[in-house]
Amino acid sequence: MANDLTSELPSERARQILRILVEHYIREGQPVGSRTLSRSAGLDLSPATIRNVMADLEDLGFIVAPHTSAGRIPTAKGYRFFVDTLVRLQPMAEPDVARLQHHLEDRFRGDAKAIASAASSALSSLTSLAGVVTIPRQPHATLRHIEFLPLSGRRVLAILVVNDAEVQNRILDMDRDYGEDELRRAANFLNEQFTGLDLGEVRSRLLANLDGTREFMNRLMLDSIAIADPARQPGPDSAGYVLSGETQLMNFQELSDVEKIKQLFEAFGQQREILTLLDRSVAAQGVQIFIGEGSGYRILDECTIVAAPYTVDDQIVGVLGVIGPTRMAYERVIPIVDVTARLVGSALNANLNANLNSGS
Amino acid sequence: MANDLTSELPSERARQILRILVEHYIREGQPVGSRTLSRSAGLDLSPATIRNVMADLEDLGFIVAPHTSAGRIPTAKGYRFFVDTLVRLQPMAEPDVARLQHHLEDRFRGDAKAIASAASSALSSLTSLAGVVTIPRQPHATLRHIEFLPLSGRRVLAILVVNDAEVQNRILDMDRDYGEDELRRAANFLNEQFTGLDLGEVRSRLLANLDGTREFMNRLMLDSIAIADPARQPGPDSAGYVLSGETQLMNFQELSDVEKIKQLFEAFGQQREILTLLDRSVAAQGVQIFIGEGSGYRILDECTIVAAPYTVDDQIVGVLGVIGPTRMAYERVIPIVDVTARLVGSALNANLNANLNSGS
DNA sequence: CGCTAGCAATCGGCCATGGAGAGTGTCAAG
């Protein structure tokens, strides 16, 4: 009894023809006919034979003919099968890897957002597609320093330094006036008691000590700690991800319709749909590929997202990848996304360790 | 002797015809013929007469015919004349003004960038064009608080609070190691001596005291003060302006070519050209209008920028406006930009005063 | 002298036509 794969794709020959067809279509962008395939290297079959095989492939839903007298093009299912079992990946050239690594490590000077934009633009320029990188969330944010400054009208400016060099600040609306002394005492208390601890730890200790500490300061302290909570999104301006090279997408014929481009860009602006899509790739290790209609969003019907999570300390802290037309050079793109995810992870890791050393 | 204007446009009638033609073209987007104009309200002339006048207007370079059997459309010069002397501005409705004002004031909570994005998206939604607002530079940045934290490898994290609630931070590479005590002393020195002073003032005093203070700290202090220097651009991520509603531009027929859209968006990404263009409007008070070819950048040949500077304390701190196709509803857009500039200025002013009160 | 009606001329947009080219499916022969 043959397994499911062979029952779906009867012959090795059919697989080979499908692979060559997809590769050809990705390169040329034109429907591929039987004659073209028969001339292709590796096959020694007449066009008529190939036509028979193509008819089978069409019955199985891997390819379609746009109209009677055109060649065939892959369907979403065809692409899916191609990237899952047929594609022959082309590893990145070693010098390119090294250059990318240096580029990322140079950019990273304490600010997690900086490395995200560096990675995003690197992805874009390497693939000629749009690059997207989510801002890494801090797996364990440790309190480094805290400071309160009074403002007018019961407002307090809280400045929080976490993980050595990440500065966050927010204005807190308080329920009563706080004097400068009070604020200084609160900051001193937090700095003396909690420097070097995880923020979650700080919060739970604050909650536990609710009676022990001066209760009236608790709201202030808890609010200020919450600023750097990885769960809540950072401010509305610094959004969930960094996008680069969107304009590259306008180079593709399949997206040359202004209306499509517009919807795509509006989706980029909304961010929501892209983020939920990227979230799906957090679940799985390694490179994930979302092809067109599978995404669930109409705007992305003709697009593919190649994404991979990146990790610090074996913990996933973000996702990066590229967005492009379904017809993209998968054999080049997949390794690029893969390598970039590893390099971003190790760059973040290196920095984390540097900080730990300095902290001691 | 008649003045230049009448010598250029002999008759009142010709002016009226030009105005109606431009208004009609802006409304409909189609070349306007003599027959259409003769039916238009306010004119009681036969098409033949109008044809004569139109021939004169064409000789003067205000209008052109795309081809023999089409009507006429305004040239850049025609638009120029229209907005300078013919347009009948349509003031914003009072309720809209009030709504805009509240919107802006609500958004402003110490962060100058927040009001810029609020104004930008408001401009975009009011005009259905792309809105652009430069980040206000601080006319007089006063030092509120400063803090140094040591990092690994001779690096120091400097945190600077200016103007009450504006937090800036940067990592400084130093030429030797600094101990935690040294850094604390430096921060204390700056906070005690210079809080409340203008940053420029701080710098000059530091330079003057170069012998008096511990010289070896000077580099650190000067560098940290320079962080908030309005002259240098803020970090590469937070760019010079906030752009909103770019996708609105894709709705216009004259920009329906993907290649044009792409170049336009790339120009937005580069920022440089847009910024130099906006800078020109800093010179003059009030609303400035850059029409197409006058801009000097080919990408903007078919675009118009309507811009106005906004002020705090009678000093220009930024520019805002909209970008759209040359064929835009000037009579509505110009008042909107004008009012928004005033409201942004007064919102910033209100906040400034609130801070001054709290500072005392 | 300015305005107007009429007229011929011009040009883009639209549509039907028709041929070339590319590719398919099928069928019978090897």
Next chain:
DNA sequence: CTTGACACTCTCCATGGCCGATTGCTAGCG
């Protein structure tokens, strides 16, 4: 199972005719 041959289908493109819109010009009118 493969292959060559053949009829068929469909897109693409160039052609050409027609319609409608608009113009410039000229002669006539007030």
